Amino acid sequence: MCGIIGIVSKKSFSVKNDLLKGLKKLEYRGYDSCGFATKEGAVEKSVGEIQLLIDSVKDSTTTLGIGHSRWATHGGVTKANAHPHFNKDKTLFAVHNGIIENYQELKQMLEKNGYGFMSETDSEVIPHYFDYYIKKGLGIKDIMIKFMAEVKGTFAILLFRKEDGRVYAMKRDSPLVLGVCDDCFVLASDIYAFSDKTNKALFFDDNEFAIISSDYHFYNGNGKEIKKKIQNFEWSREEETKKNFEHFMLKEVHEQPAASRRLIESLKLMQKDALKSFAEAIKKSKRIFFLACGTSYHASLIGVYLLRKLGIEAHTVIASEFENFLAVDKDTLVVAISQSGETMDVVSVLKDIKKTGAKIISIVNVPYSTIQRLSDFSIEVLAGQEICVAATKSFTNQIVVMLAIAKELGFLINLDEIPGKIKKALEDNEEKVRKLALGLKDKKDIFVLGRGISYPIAREIALKLKEISYVHAEGMMGGELKHGTIALIEKGTPVISLIPNHNEDMISNTKEVEARGARTIIVSDTNGDLIVPKSHDAEFSIYACMIGHLLSYYIAKENKLPIDKPRNLAKSVTVK
Ligand code: M6R
Numbered sequence: 001m002c003g004i005i006g007i008v009s010k011k012s013f014s015v016k017n018d019l020l021k022g023l024k025k026l027e028y029r030g031y032d033s034c035g036f037a038t039k040e041g042a043v044e045k046s047v048g049e050i051q052l053l054i055d056s057v058k059d060s061t062t063t064l065g066i067g068h069s070r071w072a073t074h075g076g077v078t079k080a081n082a083h084p085h086f087n088k089d090k091t092l093f094a095v096h097n098g099i100i101e102n103y104q105e106l107k108q109m110l111e112k113n114g115y116g117f118m119s120e121t122d123s124e125v126i127p128h129y130f131d132y133y134i135k136k137g138l139g140i141k142d143i144m145i146k147f148m149a150e151v152k153g154t155f156a157i158l159l160f161r162k163e164d165g166r167v168y169a170m171k172r173d174s175p176l177v178l179g180v181c182d183d184c185f186v187l188a189s190d191i192y193a194f195s196d197k198t199n200k201a202l203f204f205d206d207n208e209f210a211i212i213s214s215d216y217h218f219y220n221g222n223g224k225e226i227k228k229k230i231q232n233f234e235w236s237r238e239e240e241t242k243k244n245f246e247h248f249m250l251k252e253v254h255e256q257p258a259a260s261r262r263l264i265e266s267l268k269l270m271q272k273d274a275l276k277s278f279a280e281a282i283k284k285s286k287r288i289f290f291l292a293c294g295t296s297y298h299a300s301l302i303g304v305y306l307l308r309k310l311g312i313e314a315h316t317v318i319a320s321e322f323e324n325f326l327a328v329d330k331d332t333l334v335v336a337i338s339q340s341g342e343t344m345d346v347v348s349v350l351k352d353i354k355k356t357g358a359k360i361i362s363i364v365n366v367p368y369s370t371i372q373r374l375s376d377f378s379i380e381v382l383a384g385q386e387i388c389v390a391a392t393k394s395f396t397n398q399i400v401v402m403l404a405i406a407k408e409l410g411f412l413i414n415l416d417e418i419p420g421k422i423k424k425a426l427e428d429n430e431e432k433v434r435k436l437a438l439g440l441k442d443k444k445d446i447f448v449l450g451r452g453i454s455y456p457i458a459r460e461i462a463l464k465l466k467e468i469s470y471v472h473a474e475g476m477m478g479g480e481l482k483h484g485t486i487a488l489i490e491k492g493t494p495v496i497s498l499i500p501n502h503n504e505d506m507i508s509n510t511k512e513v514e515a516r517g518a519r520t521i522i523v524s525d526t527n528g529d530l531i532v533p534k535s536h537d538a539e540f541s542i543y544a545c546m547i548g549h550l551l552s553y554y555i556a557k558e559n560k561l562p563i564d565k566p567r568n569l570a571k572s573v574t575v576k
Contacts, residue, residue, distance in 0.1 A: 001071035001570040002083075002097035003029035004176075005193050006158040006167045008212050009184035012061040016054055022186065022193045023067040024050045028387055028571035029097075029189060030071025033082035037093035039064035041162040045082035049565070064165060066158045068095035071570040074103075075120030085124040087131040088116065091162040094130075096123035097189055098154035098174040099575055106151070126157060140168055141223060144209045148172070148221045154344070154575070156204075158187055166213040171204040174574055175342050175370055178202040178216060180230055185212050190342070190572075191233055191368065192385065202228045203368060233368055247563045249388035249468065253549045254426065259393045260400050261419040263382045267404045274379050279408040281359055282312060285333035289326055290316035292337040293345050293573070295391040295463060299363075299398035300337050301456035302541060306406040319345035320576070323352070330357035338362070339386060339394040340572040341369020348576060350374045363401050365394045388564045389571050390468050392549050395460065396422065399542050406538070413536060421533040425543040429530050430550055436521065436529075437554030440494055446471055447485070447495045447513075448548070449478040451506050454498040457541045461496065461548030467566050469555035478509035491517035496547075499524040500540035523547050 003026025007019055019036055027034075027050050034053050035045030039062050046053040050069060068083035075081040084093040100106070103122035106129060111117070115128045126147075133143040140161070147170065154173035160166065169176060169187050179186040179194035179201050186194040191201055204210065207221040218226050245251035267275050282288060288307065290300035300316040307314040317325045319336075328334060334353050336346050341364035350360060354374060362375035365383050372378045381397035400418060407413050440446065446465055450458030459475030466473055476485060478497070489495065495518040497510040502524075514520050522528030523544050525535060532543035556563045 001030040001572060001574050003027065003069040003189045003193070004066070004095045004097050004156055004158055004187070005189075006066040006095075006160075006169070006187040006212075007064065007184055008165070008167050009063050010214060011183050012063055013184065014059055014061055015065060016057070016059040019065040019067050020050060020054050022188065023069055024054075025192045026189055027069050028389065028565075029574075030069050030570045031565050032070045032072045032077040033079065034067070034069045035082045035084055036065055036067035037084040037086070038062040039160065039163060039165065041090050043084055043086060043090070043093060045079050045084075047077055047079055047082065064160060064167065066093060066095050066160060066167065073099055073575055074122045081119045081121050083123060085119060085121065085127050087127045089131075092127040092130050092159065093162075094123065094126040094157060094159040096126055097156045097574065098172070100125060100151055100155065101153035102151065122153075126159065130159060141211065141219070144168060144170060145221065145223045148207060148209065156189060166211055168209070168211055169204070170209040172206050173344070173347065176204040177368075178204070178210065178212065185216060187212065190366065195233075199233050200230050201233055201368070202230055203373065231368065247388065247553070249390055249392065249553050249563050252386055252388055252392045253546070253553065255384065256393045256396050256426070256546070257419040257423040259383045259397055260422060263397045263400050264404075264415045264418065266382055267401075267415075271379055274377055275404060275408055277377060278361055278379060278405055281333050281361060282307070282405070282409065285359065286331040287328070288312065288314040288333045288335065289328065290314065290335045290337060291319050291322060291346055291349055292316065293319050293343050295395045295460060296337040296339060296398060298456040298460040298463070299395055299402060300335070301459075302399055302453055302538075303335070303402040303405070305453045305456070306402055306411060306538060307409075310406060310409050310411060312409070319343065319349050322349045328353050328356050328358045332356070332358040334358050334360050336360060336362045336371050336375065337398055338369070338371050339365045339383075339391050341366045341371040342572045342574050343371070344574045344576050346371055347374065363398060365397070386571075389566055389569045390464055390552070396542055396545065403538060411538075413538065418539065418542065421535060421539070421543060422546065425532040425546045426550070429532070429547055432530060433547060433550040434554045437551060437558055440471075440551070441555050441558040443494050444472060445488070445493065446473040447489070447493065448473060448475045448498070449481060449495060449506065449509055450475070450498040451478045451503060453538050453541050454500055454544060457545050457548070458498055460545055461551070464548050464552035465555070467569060468552040468561070468563060469559065470561060470566070471555060478506050481509060482512060486513065486516065489513050489516045489518045493518045494521065495519070496521045496523060498540075498544045499526075499528060500537035500544075502526050503537075
């Protein structure tokens, strides 16, 4: 996780308006602490959100600066552990996203040579390592080659020397991109940081490093210069503001009708061929495995249910456990689903899978992301930038892709009706859910029950209640409850039942918990507390999920929680 940024400019730029504003766009990657350093050797750090740093520092101008927004891994959330880290003389400054696995070994070597450490981080070895070898007489390019060979782990690093005018950038596994603007270069964890300045970018591949000043030079790990192609990307900027909404989460929930319409249109035109190729790949492959984490895993579960309805056997495994369950070969189709396209658990499995010759298709929201670039081809869910840590509109669009691929393979569904029905589900239920949240805001546990295609939604709603509302929630198969968990049901325990098409088994499961005193909340397209538009149970999953989005939002709002940036989380999980 962590967001890093570096700007090298021909003209002076404002630290607050350019460097820190750019860094703020990466804040969704981690928001425990932040900091920056400039060419002149000024360095500032603070714990908490970037806005606090912006408010506390006096603005200055410079022609080179780096910044960092941290999601803590090694070492607590303290000012000392915030980046940039620097050497004793404050002449070398570095920001790092990733984990230096052999940092203890490097630290011991440096300590033996008289280096003192001020933080508990793995990253602090970087400036000291460079300092040590500079003092031994090595040039920076040679030290970069040595560093890339010696260091184990993952990194996107930006480093500079005071008054030198160059940024030294290195990448392995953690994302890094160079934005090419009219009068400056911006190095960043992703394109969001500079999408208001340019649509031209160069993406670092693994084990590459670069030296950026008034121009740029890229090298492979052995120091051989490589030529890279500038890519033009498209990104809509209107997504970056909250408009009239109090939180990005609510804005993003309400963007779902428009976002799903955009995707459905694109699947008929721009992405038509990709969808067809996806269907062909499914037909040709001997085995089909989905690969995803968190919310995207729930979308993959829906994919599995839909394919099985069509008689196609498919499996899904949470990426971090993939190697313990599944073997792949050249006849396997692997479908990676990821909003960010950067989730390390998925990336690292894909890298291994690539060696087997298996076909990789990705379903991503962020274009040019690592997962997209690792795949044979990709379908973009076109949800637009999602800033709240909780995946909402991107999840809905992932389900739409699942439905579209099922339709391509013969499943009967009218996708065009979905955006309007999402709008209706929101309009009909938002006020009711807001009132419901008042009664649920102090509950310690909430159970969510679903069957078939609604089961992944039960899990997804539970995940949202945990991450946004900090309520312990369990999403369960309705039929599984009686095998143990029902022991937890007592008078007043809230149980949300997802009941599409008057599903008799779900009705029985709901009665079973009611008989034990549970306070049930029925989400249904026939009779219930919250009614969503009548539809096939595959579509019901989308509308029922809206209820979960709204409920977790309003419980969190009632409890005055940091909805867009919940504690301990980050939007893009780029560590294992
Ligand atoms: O970017 P990805 O879809 O790969 O992210 C996977 C999970 O980290 C993500 O879905 C997470 O569970 C969300 N915060 C859920 O709202």
